[in-house]
Amino acid sequence: MLVELSAAAVGALTKLSRRAPLVVAAAAAVMAVMIVLRKPSHKLDREVIKKGREVPPRMPAPPIIGNLIPFGIDSAGFAAKGHAVYGDVFATTVLSHNFVFLNGKPNITRFMTASTRELSFSKAYEVFLGALLGHEEFTDTGKDVFAALTSSRIDAMTPALLDVTRRHIARRMQGSGGGVIDAGVFFNELVAVMSVTMVCGADFGLEHGPEFARLLHIFESDLSVFGNFLPFETPSMRRRKAARLAMYDLVIQHARRRIAKLKNTSMSAADDYFDRLVHASYYRRSDRESEAENARIASEFENDVAVVDLERLSDEERVTKVASAAFGLIFAAHTNTAASSMAHLGEVLRRPDCVEMLRRDFDEHLGADPIATFEAYLARVNAAPRDKPKEASPFMQMRDSHRILSETMRVYSRGGLWRRAMEDVELENGMVIPKGSFVTVTGHLVATNPALYGADGDRWDPERLTRPAGRRLAGDEVGQFGGKLDDLQSPLVRAADMQMAAFGAGRHLCPGRFLAYRIITQMTAQLLRGHDLEIEEAFSRWWIVPLGGTSRPVGSFRLRWTPRG
Template sequence: MDFFFFFLVNCLLCLFSFTFLGFLARKAANNQTPAAKLPPGPARLPIIGNIHNLGLNPHKSLADLAKVHGPLMSLKLGQVTTIVASSPAVAKEILQKHDKLLSDRHITLAMEAGDIHKFGLPLLPVDSKWRNLRKVCNSYVFTPRKLDSNQDLRREKITELLEGVRRNVCERPGEAVEVGRLVFKASLNALSSTILSMDLADEATILSMDLADEATSEAARQFKELASGMTHEAGTPNLGDFFPFLAKFDLQGIQRRIRVHMEKALNLFEWLIDQRLRERKSESYVSANDVLDTLLAINDDAENREEVHMDLQRIKYLFLDLFVAGTDTTATTLEWAMAELLRNPKALTKLKEELDQTIGKENHLNESDIPRLPYLQAVIKEIFRLHPPLPLLLPHKAGVDVEIDGFTVPKGAQILVNLWAIGRDPMIWDDPNSFTPERFLGSEVDARGNHFELITFGAGRRICPGMSLAYRMLHMMLGSLVHWFDWKLPSGVKPEQLNMKEKFGVTLQKAKPLLAIPTLR
């Protein structure tokens, strides 16, 4: 049931008189920066403002509006003033030049579910709690030394992924596999092996937590549903966000549904932490030297509490951040990458040839090989450009009035950076809608927050702390799948006919899962 049906029905059944709404709108307007100072934007309807302009795919609708009104644009979504950046120059102003003033988060109702906005690193205001969590991530979780020391674990999980595909080829030759599910399981196990020294996609683990509806459910599928459910609900337009006085009613049930997903995941992490605490009390316990042991040691070490503090509540929510962000976005990006390669056989062949010549047909890909594979790197960058996992990033909030290009971004405004629009801008990219990895060969542009035409992981102080791990995983998984198997679409599906429709949410997923047939090379 789409958003606009909800909007009309709820307006008719649950809303108030137009007089009352008009009063609230005028009251809010009296407290706003004068409209003349706001960036340009589309005309607004009474009461709803520009909600009708969002459409079912807001990233595309906002990109079209930016072509008319410019790369710095303002809209009124109900009672919420929203500023949209759609060019590298404006994104740089927001995420770098005025980073300190515009780095707070605009918290939606979905983000309040489960109190994640009070504990989750991506949503906390830039304060001492946030700085503490960033320090933990940068000093204990995602350091180059830590990532290097765990690369054998990641390679083991990728080998298990390849073995699973090989087994499918041998046992069910000619049968298509669901690519997204395969890579999600591998990324979940790679991450959980590093953090928890276990495979979280082990069915017995999830079943013991009573997270399954049926005894035959697969653990990886269950966790994928939790992660996808949270990101989908968080990205669904919510009446309570547009009209704050409706927040307590949860008319669309978004808070209720996301809270169910979140509680299941938090209960799982709490159970895993408690289990480790019991193990650590044993005299025979040998440290697993994983992220969980490191964080528990910090929690136990009184000397470190002044400098770095991690209680059990913070650990639980940090795991929620890491697993939801790290698995869903990785699997989504890999699925888009495989889809684009299958739609573009020449690019797929070119990638195979690079892998064969550089790695050798009988050798496995290692993380140390990535710098020697420029075309593989170019493919990943091109996927970031065409299919950014977070098309609008996470919304920022202006802490004070800020002037950009002669216009005012008013205090309290929601700020969106439209990566999808930047990636498809013909003023920046030649033939922007085509999949052309060659555009990045010999280019210095990367996705590490330095080049604002490709800021997949954000930029400034809010840049994703797990960027380095994601970078390694994406290249290893895609390169390995292409190196060891030939892939083709199911019978009757031509490359140019492959369904590439998107399902909008916080993450931009394929509307229809990719099915592909592997054969041994």
């Protein structure tokens, strides 16, 4: 899995080196052809210049591979250097594609608030991950996903999350004498079981969760996205695709069973998220679809209102549609959450006072029997009059835990947010990003902005987020804790100053962020409450994924544990 990145990379390189001359010659030849056939990025610029408009300044790049190597090794460092030389907007070439880097509030605001017609999230990710994930995954995120991740749905699944964690800990940490666990494997497996359970239901999660953990381990083990750009399949890409197909097959079979089970039933028969996906899958969402038709689909999903005028899908088409949505969500829920959990625990364990704060928060708000406490909370909320403000969940009151986790998310989410320009896009300074460019904002630069976080913005320091609730930054003040999760996560740029980009912002702000906080908070707290943990072996380094989200650990993370009395 993630932690075997270095081993996997070394293995792949060794195998490659034997055939290196052939592979390099073939790659160079095919890329040369690609360059001739494709529209090189400077030509994209020329189209804009012909219209009398200004394009972003260009960082020079070697022919064919462009700046692939410096960008691939340290994407955030590459962006920082580019901005230092060229200013808040610059362009360069990577494997013949035009990459445009944005920084500074007006440009980031433009990026976040652009319409999908201008800057498309799914079209960018389709190019980066399409070969690996399958092109059918790259439609815009459905409303069903947002509906599945509201705070009340997360509350409803919390007892199951607590229970899965409790059982996993009991299984993996048996005996009174303590021992050593590989925390990378531990979190990978636990988050896999949770993600599969959440998307496919409890029975499927219990039966297939461990198999998904094994396959996600392979699927996520070599994180370079550039294999997607190559005209041939690397061994790593073959291995990862096989893992994806094996997971996909399991989800397909599940979709077939559920579609048969739910035939001729109405939405009210939906037991869980997967059932709702099945119910929402009757119709094709065509490109011709108008806003009104979209709204009708959304209302059908919520209220089971009949939809006319849209093309009805066959059962097999529905199977593909449901399986593809389900698999996409399992992957989205797992990949960054597992890596963030490891980063979080690694930092917390170096600070005994933080360990105590997490334990105290959990004890205070969830007591000796967290499942019973949470179920009692759910019963009170369900019985409460609808016109009264909703009681805050015990988790939402765990302010120290959230503050400390937010600091982890800030420091470890260094990758870039990505869009593809679907048309020429004008920036506030009048420069035009040419149609077809990939456009990125570097999360690390947002999250370590010295104006907000001072000169040591790279350092993990949860104290920096202890300012009084609700205050805006003034003068040279650094950090704030606003109380609500989104004050610290990725506020809409219009609503507050940008503070971190761990979850993106604006139109594509991660809808799973609250669930991620819930999963990581309760996993860490349950682990710490029952055990004393010591780091036996820490990851050797963290690799910045060029895509949005958490950096990935390299090496092993082993913890020595002893039960607490």
